[in-house]
Amino acid sequence: MMVGVLGANAETRPQYGGVLHVAMRGVPVSLDPANSDQPDSFARRSITMLVFDTLVIMDESARVQAWLATSWQVSEN
Structure with missing residues (x-):
């Protein structure tokens, strides 16, 4: 365990x-x-958060x- 920490x-x-x-x-x-009313909107939001940036936080x-x-x-x- 300490070997990984020391490295x-x-x-x-x-x-x-990479991928x-x-x-x-x-x-x-x-x-x-912009199309968030579909049944898969949670999956789409999860992916788009990794791909797109936002105007405000x-x-x-x-x-x-x-x-x-x-x-x-x-x-x-």
């Missing part, structure tokens, strides 16, 4: 490339992130914070 250090560089395998309970019909206090968006406006209606 890793803080200077280990990330490895890019990521993700287990899913279902097969999504579509990967369109929620912080620890549940406040909306900018992510890709640089600004936004709230409509009166």
Whole structure:
């Protein structure tokens, strides 16, 4: 057990490339992130979260914070 711990250090560089395998309970019909009313929407959301980035995120206090968006406006209606 200690051998594995000793082999890793803080200077280990990330490895890019390769293949990521993700287990899913279902097969999504579509990967369109705007089409979330299908019965496979949980499987599609799980995949699209790995593929697409979001405009805003929620912080620890549940406040909306900018992510890709640089600004936004709230409509009166």
